[in-house]
Amino acid sequence: MxxxxxxxxxxxxxxxxxxxxxxxxxxxxxxxxxxxxxxxxxxxxxxxxxxxxxxxxxxxxxxxxxxxxxxxxxxxxxxxxxxxxxxxxxxxxxxxxxxxxxxxxxxxxxxxxxxxxFIEGDTLQQELDNQGAFTENQIISLLKDLLPVLYFVHKHKVIHRDIKPENIIRRASDNKLVLVDFGAAKQVHSTSMSVTGTVIGSAEYCAPEQAMGKPQYGSDLYSLGVTCLYLLTQVSPSDLYDPLESQWVWREHLNGNQVSDKLGKILERLVETVFKKRYQSVAEVWEDLRRYYGKSPNPTSPQTVIPETVKQTPNTTGKPVTQKFEFDIVTVNSKGREINRRRGQAECIIEDLGNGVTLEMVLIPGGTFTMGAPSGEAGSSYAERPQHRVTIKPFLMGKYPVTQAQWRQVASFPKLQRDLSLDPSRFKGLNLPVEQVSWYNVVEWCARLSKRIGKPYRLPSEAEWEYAARAGTTSPFHVGDTLTTDLANYDGNCTYSSGPKGAYRQQTTPVGQFQHANAFGLYDIHGNVWEWCADPWHDSYTGAPSDGTVWDSQDIYVDNLVKLWESALVALVGWVKRSETQLPSQPLSTGFL
CATH class of the missing domain: 3.30.200.20 (Phosphorylase Kinase; domain 1)
Known part of the structure; x- marks a missing residue:
């Protein structure tokens, strides 16, 4: 139908x-x-x-x-x-x-x-209608499942503003809770916290400051707390608060449902109407959950383990704090049919660029690989040979191509050597990859990023890029012997090997749109945009370094320049000698020389 x-x-x-x-x-x-x-x-x-x-x-x-x-x-x-x-x-x-x-x-x-x-599953409202009031263990599991999501949202400087049972779906495939409906969400700017805005959100779950048009991150925590009270009691939130006494009376509506003092304290602080007395961050809620229940209050549930990504512990090692993430790795045969799909795991660090924009850098392990293409590989060229072994040290690489939001944020940093356009791309979109930028512009962008963050960021060497892109594979593509438009964005009328024709989108696609990565956790390795490397162009890999470093351009440029001038002088001398025998005795102007 x-x-x-x-x-x-x-x-x-x-x-x-x-x-x-x-x-x-x-x-x-x-x-x-x-x-x-x-x-x-x-x-x-x-x-x-x-x-x-x-x-x-x-x-x-x-x-x-x-x-x-x-x-x-x-x-x-x-x-x-x-x-x-x-x-x-x-x-x-x-x-x-x-x-x-x-x-x-x-x-x-x-x-x-x-x-x-599409998220297949029931909302928490539907669960409540079908199964009755939630138990304490269910509420604890709910908090441990949703708080990391809320942490992610707040880290991107977004306030959801409409958390309620109808906007939380339990996904049927894995029982994970999914936060939906960002229609009321608000992006937080440096000045917006003190500015009165539009009142948005469901009234029964709305924090007092949000009702006055001044939502804060803690407003989402309030709504989450009210959601928990409603799920425990099946009573409308408006009936769980006594305005005459200015206090919550939810315990009077438990109807025999047992709630411990430990959970009660957490819920009471979540729904505190005085903003300064309420939890101010997801990390504070996690800390109390850990203190009251330990790492696993319900050992039978893997969802109760507190994720490392939301622990706000001081970093005294001087090393960047890493975050683990999972992804799908896909393999196809020569006809483009999927023959294997498995889960992978990697680590990344997240750099805060300001204004809610972040940069995820994946940790690429060191190793040795064969760089280049064999002579029999279709579509390869002499410039990709001879194949040679290269040993790479560990390094960081962007999880996705640089987005327009990231480009714009860093390009707004103070100029170092060159001016940068804030909006150079032809196809517009915050999460689309930046394009129409030169190598020199990218070098300037990396320099500004390095100065602002205090860490050296640069373009990868060609060897580092190929090593990261291959991620341990030796096939023409990291997905296998061909590519399809379900796996990457390119002109689907052009096929490789026995691969099928596909879509031609005629523009870039949002980074990470294709729901798979290579084995190192990098997305959009194939298609979408060309990517710059630090190395200058070489006609072949003859003489290429074996340690993965940038093939130094200085000596090459000097050698090439000398050879160019030598050949030019030889040609010039030959022209002059020929002219001496062919021209009349009256010499021509020596201005050419």
């Missing part, structure tokens, strides 16, 4: 139809997504369960259609702004396994659409 997206029709059509049989509207958005059924409807519009027709597996996704019910020009403009804001926040946050991924955002038929990853 195909659901018509025309708000005045919504007719259900048989499978295979390209146009609605009732109103004639196109059923596929941008020739790619088609709706199957309505999932829900709210003040901003409708959500549809949909299918991505561009991918062979036809994976499910969610179409959010902007269709506000509000009236008045100012109200409609604000609603449109919030809808657009959700896309911006999701793009800014990037990828997190417990936040729906933004797949696309566009306008079609004069309506705004947002395409998101």
């Amino acid at each position: 195909s659901q018509c997206l025309n708000p005045d029709c919504l007719h259900i059509n048989p499978e295979g139809c390209n146009f609605c049989q009732k109103c004639g509207s196109k059923l596929r958005l941008v020739e790619r997504y088609y709706a199957k059924s309505i999932l829900g409807q709210g003040g901003f519009g409708r959500t549809f369960l949909a299918v991505d027709d561009f991918k062979p597996s036809k994976p499910p996704c969610v179409i959010k259609q902007f269709l506000p019910q509000a009236q008045g020009t100012a109200t409609l403009e604000k609603a449109a702004q919030l809808f657009d804001q959700e896309a911006q926040r999701l793009e800014l946050l990037g990828k997190h396994s417990q936040i729906p991924e933004l797949l696309a955002y566009f306008t079609a038929d004069n309506r705004q659409y947002l395409i998101q990853e």
